[in-house]
Each structure stands twice: as structure tokens, then as C-alpha cells.
Amino acid sequence: MRTASIEEVQTPALLLERQKLDQNLARMRAQIARWPGLQLRPHLKTAKSIAVASLVSPERGPITVSTLREAEEFARHGFNDITYAVGIAPNKLSRVAALNRGPTRVSIILDSVAAAEHVAAFVKKEGVQIATLIEVDTDGHRGGVKPGDPLVVAIGKVLADVGALSGILTHAGGSYGARSTEEIADYAAKERNGALRAAEQLRAAGLPSPVVSIGSTPTALFSKDLSGITEVRAGVYMFQDLVMAGLGVCRPEEIALSVLTSVIGHQSERGQLIVDAGWMALSRDRGTQRQALDCGFGLVCDVEGRILDDLQVMETNQEHGLVSRRSQAPVDLARFPIGSKLRVLPNHACATAAQHGRYHVLAGGQAVEEWERFSHW
Amino acid sequence: MRTASIEEVQTPALLLERQKLDQNLARMRAQIARWPGLQLRPHLKTAKSIAVASLVSPERGPITVSTLREAEEFARHGFNDITYAVGIAPNKLSRVAALNRGPTRVSIILDSVAAAEHVAAFVKKEGVQIATLIEVDTDGHRGGVKPGDPLVVAIGKVLADVGALSGILTHAGGSYGARSTEEIADYAAKERNGALRAAEQLRAAGLPSPVVSIGSTPTALFSKDLSGITEVRAGVYMFQDLVMAGLGVCRPEEIALSVLTSVIGHQSERGQLIVDAGWMALSRDRGTQRQALDCGFGLVCDVEGRILDDLQVMETNQEHGLVSRRSQAPVDLARFPIGSKLRVLPNHACATAAQHGRYHVLAGGQAVEEWERFSHW
Numbered sequence: 001m002r003t004a005s006i007e008e009v010q011t012p013a014l015l016l017e018r019q020k021l022d023q024n025l026a027r028m029r030a031q032i033a034r035w036p037g038l039q040l041r042p043h044l045k046t047a048k049s050i051a052v053a054s055l056v057s058p059e060r061g062p063i064t065v066s067t068l069r070e071a072e073e074f075a076r077h078g079f080n081d082i083t084y085a086v087g088i089a090p091n092k093l094s095r096v097a098a099l100n101r102g103p104t105r106v107s108i109i110l111d112s113v114a115a116a117e118h119v120a121a122f123v124k125k126e127g128v129q130i131a132t133l134i135e136v137d138t139d140g141h142r143g144g145v146k147p148g149d150p151l152v153v154a155i156g157k158v159l160a161d162v163g164a165l166s167g168i169l170t171h172a173g174g175s176y177g178a179r180s181t182e183e184i185a186d187y188a189a190k191e192r193n194g195a196l197r198a199a200e201q202l203r204a205a206g207l208p209s210p211v212v213s214i215g216s217t218p219t220a221l222f223s224k225d226l227s228g229i230t231e232v233r234a235g236v237y238m239f240q241d242l243v244m245a246g247l248g249v250c251r252p253e254e255i256a257l258s259v260l261t262s263v264i265g266h267q268s269e270r271g272q273l274i275v276d277a278g279w280m281a282l283s284r285d286r287g288t289q290r291q292a293l294d295c296g297f298g299l300v301c302d303v304e305g306r307i308l309d310d311l312q313v314m315e316t317n318q319e320h321g322l323v324s325r326r327s328q329a330p331v332d333l334a335r336f337p338i339g340s341k342l343r344v345l346p347n348h349a350c351a352t353a354a355q356h357g358r359y360h361v362l363a364g365g366q367a368v369e370e371w372e373r374f375s376h377w
Numbered sequence: 378m379r380t381a382s383i384e385e386v387q388t389p390a391l392l393l394e395r396q397k398l399d400q401n402l403a404r405m406r407a408q409i410a411r412w413p414g415l416q417l418r419p420h421l422k423t424a425k426s427i428a429v430a431s432l433v434s435p436e437r438g439p440i441t442v443s444t445l446r447e448a449e450e451f452a453r454h455g456f457n458d459i460t461y462a463v464g465i466a467p468n469k470l471s472r473v474a475a476l477n478r479g480p481t482r483v484s485i486i487l488d489s490v491a492a493a494e495h496v497a498a499f500v501k502k503e504g505v506q507i508a509t510l511i512e513v514d515t516d517g518h519r520g521g522v523k524p525g526d527p528l529v530v531a532i533g534k535v536l537a538d539v540g541a542l543s544g545i546l547t548h549a550g551g552s553y554g555a556r557s558t559e560e561i562a563d564y565a566a567k568e569r570n571g572a573l574r575a576a577e578q579l580r581a582a583g584l585p586s587p588v589v590s591i592g593s594t595p596t597a598l599f600s601k602d603l604s605g606i607t608e609v610r611a612g613v614y615m616f617q618d619l620v621m622a623g624l625g626v627c628r629p630e631e632i633a634l635s636v637l638t639s640v641i642g643h644q645s646e647r648g649q650l651i652v653d654a655g656w657m658a659l660s661r662d663r664g665t666q667r668q669a670l671d672c673g674f675g676l677v678c679d680v681e682g683r684i685l686d687d688l689q690v691m692e693t694n695q696e697h698g699l700v701s702r703r704s705q706a707p708v709d710l711a712r713f714p715i716g717s718k719l720r721v722l723p724n725h726a727c728a729t730a731a732q733h734g735r736y737h738v739l740a741g742g743q744a745v746e747e748w749e750r751f752s753h754w
Binding site: 010068095 | 660
């Protein structure tokens with residue numbers, strides 16, 4: 001928690017621009033506010049930071065997490081309404097129960113009768129309440145029961161019998177493969193309609209579904225109708241990244257996260273720069289590979305954050321990045337002497353941030369604070 | 378530091394089989410012992426653990442690191458001869474100097490006159506000794522001066538003028554692209570010959586080159602001649618991984634590292650398992666993609682570590698892995714009920730280990746100890 005010149009920050013380092021973060025948060029809040037009563041339940045798997053969470057939700061409102069470690073950290077800091085949005089493994093129920101015995105409510109998700117029976121047996125045996133959501137699949141992306149499948153009701157009954165049924169949850173992960181914002185809006189409509197249909201199945205069978213939870217950054221920002229939905233989950237919107245820019249969800253200039261790096265070598269023959277940000281600092285994520293603009297391992301900016309022509313990190317080893325031009329023309333090496341600093345925009349904010357232990361927070365071009373991140377499970 | 382049933386370990390978790398680790402260490406020691414006087418300088422970028430380092434080098438001998446964080450951690454635990462084998466950034470010289478003012482000797486590497494001038498100016502101004510190696514490039518892999526290039530001597534002179542020249546270092550990273558162990562042996566010969574040629578250039582110019590350092594796991598294990606070389610660096614050999622198995626460097630059964638995971642869902646339509654090891658636990662590394670056997674995000678084993686037919690992690694999200702068969706036939710889901718445990722062998726040990734904060738060490742099929750890992754810079 002100190003002010004430093006960006007030149008003093010040891011490379012590689014994760015930078016977070018406060019102003020862009022604030023703008024990204026405001027944009028999502030404005031979108032959610034269009035539907036009265038609709039709640040934002042931000043996904044903190046990208047941030048994994050109490051400081052960021054406190055800006056995202058100053059009122060310590062409902063949040064989403066991807067690990068029980070996140071749930072435990074956020075619970076310790078006063079976040080009391082948490083959805084753990086990964087299908088529950090039976091071996092994790094004791095940790096969930098431990099949290100639910102305190103002031104925290106951790107909801108879980110599942111998509112099979114077998115998993116529901118594990119939960120029902122546990123809830124009965126331990127005498128603890130665990131709010132459980134049925135995961136439905138609206139785009140063939142990953143897990144989840146298809147809306148309309150009688151399984152929705154079958155699972156619902158197992159849960160309702162022990163008072164554990166809390167509603168429906170879906171995630172339109174397929175929207176990451178959309179080719180236009182119109183297509184994203186189509187995914188958003190399918191996501192909403194599928195979730196509502198599954199909730200209707202429960203209600204028609206006389207089962208409760210107070211929660212109808214949907215979300216992903218693309219569908220949340222491009223939904224045309226969210227009526228009937230009770231809450232929206234999204235995470236990447238806080239920082240944005242090149243995958244989101246490639247989808248048309250944001251402009252590259254809105255990406256709040258970057259990796260500060262130093263030039264450590266010149267490959268004169270190939271006209272390449274060698275920098276000290278390899279895959280350990282950038283992650284191995286190649287999320288833009290199938291997009292119209294393949295950004296390699298990240299787009300290169302100058303130390304102030306201005307995107308440089310067509311410079312990209314083309315290859316990575318553990319602690320080395322090879323920077324070249326998309327046009328394949330040689331880089332003007334004299335412009336980037338040994339020791340000069342660059343910044344790299346991430347393909348995937350979640351993956352890049354996960355490689356770091358702290359954010360160096362920038363305001364007015366200065367590194368004004370360091371915010372801790374946590375990780376692991 | 379406790380004994381537990383593997384069933385008690387929370388998933389996902391990084392497992393390390395003690396017996397395989399010991400066998401891998403013994404194999405490399407035997408190879409190095411073939412050349413009298415040749416020193417092993419193990420690369421600890423894969424392990425990042427004091428406990429593992431203490432087995433790799435019980436005598437606290439010379440080691441290699443990829444970050445100054447590693448150098449600082451190992452120095453604090455009595456490793457006093459450390460080579461930081463990433464081209465030095467001028468902004469890191471103060472941290473190197475701080476270590477060199479204590480009982481530790483941290484050597485650095487560089488491959489340009491500009492970087493050498495930074496070091497020379499720093500050494501003069503601060504009055505500290507920093508042993509410096511000239512990085513040479515024997516296979517066009519990444520950084521380094523070509524052996525025979527007059528730059529070797531030009532850089533050597535800048536360093537020798539301030540007493541900082543320590544010798545030559547190269548890394549045959551190109552060997553990871555070899556298609557047979559014969560081809561690896563060719564890379565090894567090029568690596569040795571190139572390093573010796575550069576050292577001869579220095580000596581012919583009246584400059585010292587006490588150190589001639591080479592290494593990579595493939596070339597170290599398949600070198601036919603290491604005479605004239607003073608030390609060998611290698612890291613992955615400790616754990617091995619699927620990339621090494623694909624190269625013919627080890628058998629999959631020799632891989633000491635795996636990720637324990639739980640089945641959390643069944644995708645009946647596609648005949649896939651969903652497990653709780655996504656890219657956060659496995660890493661995004663797809664190092665086997667261009668090999669004869671593309672292992673996806675890792676080969677799947679049963680909880681005892683036996684490789685299962687043709688099961689692979691085919692897709693990953695942050696905390697989800699999708700397991701299917703290479704043959705594309707549906708997985709027999711009944712064989713893997715919700716909550717059952719599997720293990721995943723990593724493509725790239727360095728990348729997978731980096732995602733975890735500790736090793737769960739297995740001996741006799743039990744998790745007998747937890748060993749901390751460190752990370753970041």
C-alpha cells in the first residue's frame with residue numbers, strides 16, 4: 001500500500017488500471033439497472049481479491065465464486081451470500097456445511113440425481129441447510145440438464161424433499177464462440193428462455209424456484225430482455241480482455257489489466273524482442289486463436305498503455321516472451337533498448353491474473369497501491 | 378506434514394509420487410556421473426520447493442533458477458551457488474547484488490553488448506561482484522549469440538574489464554521439437570559443440586571461461602559426449618511429463634506428478650465425464666499438440682495412477698475438465714460415478730505444478746506429506 005513510479009515495479013508484474021476498472025463496473029451496473037429488481041451477483045473468480053471485491057460490491061452483496069477457497073476468503077471478509085458455481089463434488093460438502101453453520105450462506109449447484117442424492121443424504125445426516133440450484137444447459141457448452149428434460153423435476157424432488165431446492169442456474173458459455181454481438185444477443189435469449197423454462201417445470205410440479213440465475217459477461221452486456229430472471233452472474237467484465245474485445249464486447253482500450261515487462265534481449269536475425277514475460281506471467285491461454293484477430297499470447301503496448309502498431313507476444317517459454325510484428329516485418333529494435341518497459345494485454349483476464357500474487361494498481365500513470373490476490377483451492 | 382488417505386485430499390490437488398521422483402533423480406545422477414568432474418546444476422523452476430530441492434541436492438550444491446524469487450528462497454535455505462538463467466533485466470541488478478553481498482553467489486546471463494554494459498556500469502558503481510555468463514544459441518531456439526560470432530568476444534571484453542566474466546551458457550530448447558532420441562542426441566552434440574566453440578573464442582582472445590554450462594532434460598539424458606563441459610542444467614527430469622514421454626525421453630509410467638480430481642458430472646449425450654480439474658489445476662499448456670500423440674490437456678489415470686485406456690481431458694474451463702475417449706467412443710459413465718476420483722498426468726510439469734501451492738506427496742499409495750511450493754517473482 002504505497003505510491004511508486006511504474007519504473008520501480010519489478011518485472012514481470014500485473015498492472016490494474018483503476019479508472020478502467022471503475023468504468024467497466026459502472027457499465028455493468030447500468031445494464032443490470034435496466035430491469036427493476038434484477039440483482040447482479042458478480043463472479044469473483046477473475047479478481048480473487050478482497051480489494052477488488054470491495055469495489056465491485058461495496059455493500060458486500062451477493063457474489064459468485066469458482067472455488068471453496070474463494071468462498072472461505074470472501075466469507076471471512078463479510079460477504080455472506082455466495083454461490084459456488086461449479087458442480088459440487090461430494091467430498092466438498094463438509095467445507096460447504098462448515099461455512100453454512102456460520103453467518104454465511106453458500107449455495108451450490110448440481111445437474112444429476114446422483115449428486116442430488118449425495119446432497120440430500122448429507123443434509124439429512126448433518127442437519128445443515130444447503131441451498132442448491134439445478135444447473136441447466138442452454139447451449140451445449142458443458143454441464144447441465146436440458147430445459148424441458150424430466151430430469152429437472154426428478155432432481156428438484158430429491159432436493160425439495162430435504163428443503164434444499166433453491167432454483168435454477170445456467171451459464172451461456174457458448175457465447176464465447178459468437179461471431180457478432182447480434183449472435184451474443186441470441187445466446188442471451190436462449191440463456192434466459194432456457195432458465196425460465198426449467199424454473200417453470202419446477203413450479204408446474206409444485207416445487208419452489210425462487211432463484212433463476214443466468215450469466216456470462218457477453219450475454220449480460222448484450223441481453224435485450226432479462227425479465228423473469230432474478231440474478232445475473234458475470235466476472236470478466238471487471239477487467240475485460242482480448243477475447244472479449246475480439247467478440248466485440250469491449251474495445252481493447254477498455255482492458256484494465258496488463259502485464260508489465262522488460263526487454264531483455266534482441267534477436268536481430270529474426271527482428272524479435274525478447275521480454276521477461278513468458279507463459280508464467282501471461283499464462284498459456286490462446287483464447288484469441290480462433291478469433292478473427294489472433295493476438296498470440298497478447299498485444300503489446302508501451303509503458304503508458306498505448307497499443308503499439310502490430311506488436312504481439314508470438315511465442316512464450318516459462319520466463320521468456322518473443323515479441324514480433326503480426327505483419328512479420330522485423331521489429332525496429334533500436335526503438336526498444338535493453339531494459340525498456342512494455343505492457344502486454346491479456347487474451348484471458350482470468351488466466352493471466354491467476355499467474356500473479358498481487359495487482360499493482362495504477363492511477364494517474366503511477367503505481368499507487370498493491371492489492372493481494374489469493375489462489376489455489 | 379501428516380499421513381492421510383488419498384480419499385481425504387480435497388480435489389483438485391497436485392500429487393507427487395516419491396518413488397518415481399527418487400528414480401528420476403537417480404537416473405540423471407547416473408548419466409552425469411559418466412563424465413568425471415562434470416557437475417549437475419539442477420534447474421528448480423519446475424519444483425519451486427525447498428523439500429524437493431533438498432532431495433535433488435541433499436548437499437545443497439549448485440542450482441539453477443528462473444526467477445529472483447526462487448534465488449531468494451533457495452538462498453535463504455542454504456543454497457549458495459545459484460545461476461539465474463534468464464537474460465538479466467537492468468532493473469533486477471539491485472536484487473542480484475543484494476544476494477551477492479551475503480554468502481550466496483548468484484550468477485546471471487546475457488547476450489548483448491548493451492546488457493553487458495549495464496552490468497559493467499552497475500558492478501563498477503556498486504563495487505559488487507556479479508559472475509556473468511554469455512548466453513549462446515546453438516539451435517535458433519530463443520536468445521543467445523551464435524557461437525563463432527565476434528559478439529561473443531565483444532561481450533566478453535566488456536565483462537572481463539570489470540572482472541565479471543564467468544563463461545558460457547546455452548540451453549538446447551530446440552530439442553523439445555525432436556522426433557526421436559537420435560535427433561535429441563544430435564541436438565545434444567550441437568549444444569556441446571556450440572558451447573565449447575564459444576568458450577574457445579573467449580580463451581583465444583585471452584579471456585577466462587571457467588564455466589561451460591549446457592543443458593535441457595532431453596539433451597542431458599541422451600548426450601553421447603559431455604567432455605569439456607563443466608556443468609549440466611536440467612529441471613523437468615525430476616518429475617517428467619507427457620511432452621517428455623512423447624519425445625521418448627521417459628515412459629508415461631515414470632511421470633511422478635499428477636492432478637487428483639473428482640467426477641462432478643456426466644454428459645450422457647456426448648458420453649463425457651466432467652471433472653473438477655480445469656485449466657486452473659492443469660494449466661492451459663498444450664505441449665503435446667504437435668506430437669504424434671496429442672494428449673489434450675492430460676492423460677487420465679485411475680486413483681492408483683494406472684493409465685486408463687484412451688481417456689483424456691479434451692477440453693477445459695477454469696474449474697471444469699471434460700474427459701472423453703481419444704477414439705471418440707462414449708465413456709462408460711457407470712464406471713465413473715459422481716464423486717469418484719481420477720488422476721491426470723500433465724503435458725508440461727512446470728506449467729501444471731505452477732498452478733498449485735503444495736505437493737501432496739504419495740508413498741505406498743498414501744498421502745504422507747504436504748510440501749509447500751512458492752511462486753511469483
